[in-house]
Amino acid sequence: MARQTRQRILDTALRMFNQQGEPNVTTNHIADELEISPGNLYYHFRNKDDIIEQLFQRYEERMDTALVSPDSRLRDLEDIWLQLHLVFECIWEYRFLYRDLVDILSRNRRLRLRFARILKRAADGASSGMKGLVQAGVMRASAAEVEATATNILVIATFWMNYASVRGDKDEDEAIRSGIVQVMMLLSPLLRDAERVHLNTLTQAYLR
Amino acid sequence: MARQTRQRILDTALRMFNQQGEPNVTTNHIADELEISPGNLYYHFRNKDDIIEQLFQRYEERMDTALVSPDSRLRDLEDIWLQLHLVFECIWEYRFLYRDLVDILSRNRRLRLRFARILKRAADGASSGMKGLVQAGVMRASAAEVEATATNILVIATFWMNYASVRGDKDEDEAIRSGIVQVMMLLSPLLRDAERVHLNTLTQAYLR
DNA sequence: GTCTATATCAAGATAGAC
DNA sequence: GTCTATCTTGATATAGAC
Numbered sequence: 001m002a003r004q005t006r007q008r009i010l011d012t013a014l015r016m017f018n019q020q021g022e023p024n025v026t027t028n029h030i031a032d033e034l035e036i037s038p039g040n041l042y043y044h045f046r047n048k049d050d051i052i053e054q055l056f057q058r059y060e061e062r063m064d065t066a067l068v069s070p071d072s073r074l075r076d077l078e079d080i081w082l083q084l085h086l087v088f089e090c091i092w093e094y095r096f097l098y099r100d101l102v103d104i105l106s107r108n109r110r111l112r113l114r115f116a117r118i119l120k121r122a123a124d125g126a127s128s129g130m131k132g133l134v135q136a137g138v139m140r141a142s143a144a145e146v147e148a149t150a151t152n153i154l155v156i157a158t159f160w161m162n163y164a165s166v167r168g169d170k171d172e173d174e175a176i177r178s179g180i181v182q183v184m185m186l187l188s189p190l191l192r193d194a195e196r197v198h199l200n201t202l203t204q205a206y207l208r
Numbered sequence: 209m210a211r212q213t214r215q216r217i218l219d220t221a222l223r224m225f226n227q228q229g230e231p232n233v234t235t236n237h238i239a240d241e242l243e244i245s246p247g248n249l250y251y252h253f254r255n256k257d258d259i260i261e262q263l264f265q266r267y268e269e270r271m272d273t274a275l276v277s278p279d280s281r282l283r284d285l286e287d288i289w290l291q292l293h294l295v296f297e298c299i300w301e302y303r304f305l306y307r308d309l310v311d312i313l314s315r316n317r318r319l320r321l322r323f324a325r326i327l328k329r330a331a332d333g334a335s336s337g338m339k340g341l342v343q344a345g346v347m348r349a350s351a352a353e354v355e356a357t358a359t360n361i362l363v364i365a366t367f368w369m370n371y372a373s374v375r376g377d378k379d380e381d382e383a384i385r386s387g388i389v390q391v392m393m394l395l396s397p398l399l400r401d402a403e404r405v406h407l408n409t410l411t412q413a414y415l416r
Numbered sequence: 417g418t419c420t421a422t423a424t425c426a427a428g429a430t431a432g433a434c
Numbered sequence: 435g436t437c438t439a440t441c442t443t444g445a446t447a448t449a450g451a452c
Contacts, residue, residue, distance in 0.1 A: 005435075023231060023311055026427055037437045042429065044435090102307045102370050103231055115374065141397065144408050148393030155390070156360060158374075159367035162310050166323065166366075182363070185356030189349065189397035200352050210417065234445055248418050250447065 006044045008034060010058075013051050017096035022052070022104065049108060056111055059094040060118065066090050067121050075132050077199065080187075084180045087122075087157060092176055095161045119154060126150035130190075141190045149186060156182050181207060214252045216242060218266075221259050225304035230260070230312065257316060264319055267302040268326065274298050275329050283340050285407065288395075292388045295330075295365060300384055303369045327362060334358035338398075349398045357394060364390050389415060 012034050016025045027048050031041045045051050066086035069075070091098060105112040127150045133139035134146070141149065160179040169175050181203045188199050220242050224233045235256050239249045253259050274294035277283065299306060313320040335358045341347035342354070349357065368387040377383050389411045396407050 021311055021314060027429085028427070038428090039430080039438075040436050047428070099310050100308065102373055103229055103311075105374060106229060112374075116376070119375070142408050144412060145393060145396055148390060148396075148411075152360065152364060152390055152394055155367060155371045156363055158371065159363060163363045163366065165310055166313060166320075167327065168324070182356060182360055185353060186360055186394070188353055188356075200350050203356075204352060213417075235447085236445070245419050246446090247420075247448080251417065255446070 005036070005040070009036075009041060009044055010051065010054055014055055014094070014096070017055075018094075022096045022100055027051075052104065053108070053111065055094065056097065056114065059090070059097060060114060062090045062093070063087070063118055064121075067118070067125055069125050069129065075129055076138075077184075077187075077195065080129065081180065081184065084157075084183055085176075088160075088176045088179050091157065091161060091179075092172060098158060098161055099165070101158070119158075122154055122157075123150050126153050130187075133191075138192055138195055139187075139190050140192065145190065149190065152186055153183055156186065177206060210252070213244070213248070217244075217249060217252055218259065218262055222263055222302070222304070225263070226302075230304045230308055235259075260312065261316070261319065263302065264305065264322065267298070267305060268322060270298045270301070271295070271326055272329075275326070275333055277333050277337065283337050284346075285392075285395075285403065288337065289388065289392065292365075292391055293384075296368075296384045296387050299365065299369060299387075300380060306366060306369055307373070309366070327366075330362055330365075331358050334361050338395075341399075346400055346403055347395075347398045348400065353398065357398065360394055361391055364394065385414060 009030065013025070013030050016030060016033060027041055028038050030051075031038045034041075045054070066083065066089075069079075069083065097104060101115075105115055127146060130139060130141065130146045130150060134141055157179065160182060161175060164175040164178065169178070184199060184203055188196055188203075191199060217238060221233070221238050224238060224241060235249055236246050238259075239246045242249075253262070274291065274297075277287075277291065305312060309323075313323055335354055338347060338349065338354045338358060342349055365387065368390060369383060372383040372386065377386070392407060392411055396404055396411075399407060
């Protein structure tokens with residue numbers, strides 16, 4: 001079954017990329033792991049970059065879903081927490097992309113553009129979400145602070161897994177949870193006192 | 209002159225690594241650029257990793273200097289601004305390390321430990337600096353907020369150049385200045401109102 | 417200290433049989 | 435659709451002459 005082999009290659013490549021880092025996994029390694037021949041792999045994919053591009057496609061669809069905000073209704077901290085979960089889980093699942101982000105994007109113009117689009121969407125979402133909180137009176141922030149904080153959220157989200165890995169954190173669950181907490185604590189000082197104290201309590205409890 | 213060639217190799221390697229990314233620069237490329245033979249290069253360095261390690265040595269010394277805080281006297285926002293300059297300039301000068309940080313550290317245990325040490329020092333510095341501001345009454349933050357913010361500062365500083373490069377920023381000066389602003393804006397919401405407004409004005413002016 | 421020449425090896429990729 | 439065999443290329447590294 002062609003379909004099946006193609007999917008198995010993608011699944012295995014993703015797993016190996018995530019575990020060992022994309023630069024350290026060759027097409028032969030992937031074929032070996034699957035116990036198929038290199039030739040077979042190249043029947044299904046033009047080259048290694050083709051595999052990466054298909055995985056990026058999957059990633060992009062999932063991230064697009066995670067970034068859709070329930071925009072009609074007013075957002076509260078609970079919603080943000082939930083959305084961060086979706087985003088961080090997606091990043092974790094495709095963390096090989098983030099591990100060598102600059103290098104991977106530098107080799108492929110299309111992916112560069114598509115990743116920039118995702119970043120743009122995320123930034124817009126973060127900004128408008130915060131503006132909603134400001135208007136609701138839950139948050140107090142200047143326009144410049146909203147913009148800067150939105151950017152900082154993106155940087156933290158984009159590189160948190162790398163930071164965790166450099167620090168030596170290994171556990172998936174812990175890495176995701178601490179990432180969410182870092183972003184929430186970025187928002188904390190902007191909140192009204194009641195919410196600010198509440199959030200501090202929540203995050204402490206969440207990390208145990 | 210042995211000394212001179214050795215230094216020229218390091219200088220050229222650093223320049224090429226920064227421009228093209230360490231994975232894309234081979235020992236032969238470096239030798240070519242210098243118009244020396246590959247054999248000559250290998251007379252001066254055991255291997256490519258040896259070159260990277262020597263560059264890391266330079267980087268580490270410079271970063272250690274930048275992280276020394278003028279700890280005896282009380283620190284104000286001006287001091288922080290200045291120190292951020294030193295840190296970001298150092299990061300810019302050795303940005304190849306940060307571009308492929310996870311991959312480079314994953315190949316070399318020694319560098320991993322040394323980089324972790326630097327992170328630790330930076331985190332301690334950021335924490336104690338903020339605690340000083342809190343005690344001086346300029347900043348208002350819970351202990352958890354201080355810790356989380358210190359960590360966020362590190363993540364932003366560590367990966368800002370990557371983020372700028374993925375966004376497509378090219379100019380050195382702009383990348384450094386926007387990085388400093390991002391970190392300052394991270395502190396802004398924690399400040400007393402007077403300083404908070406003042407900082408917002410300063411950062412806007414700084415970005416023109 | 418530097419060069420030329422070359423060895424080694426691995427990664428990416430293709431041809432052609434089955 | 436899959437395999438075996440093989441090619442090409444380029445990267446790291448060394449030997450030995452000068």
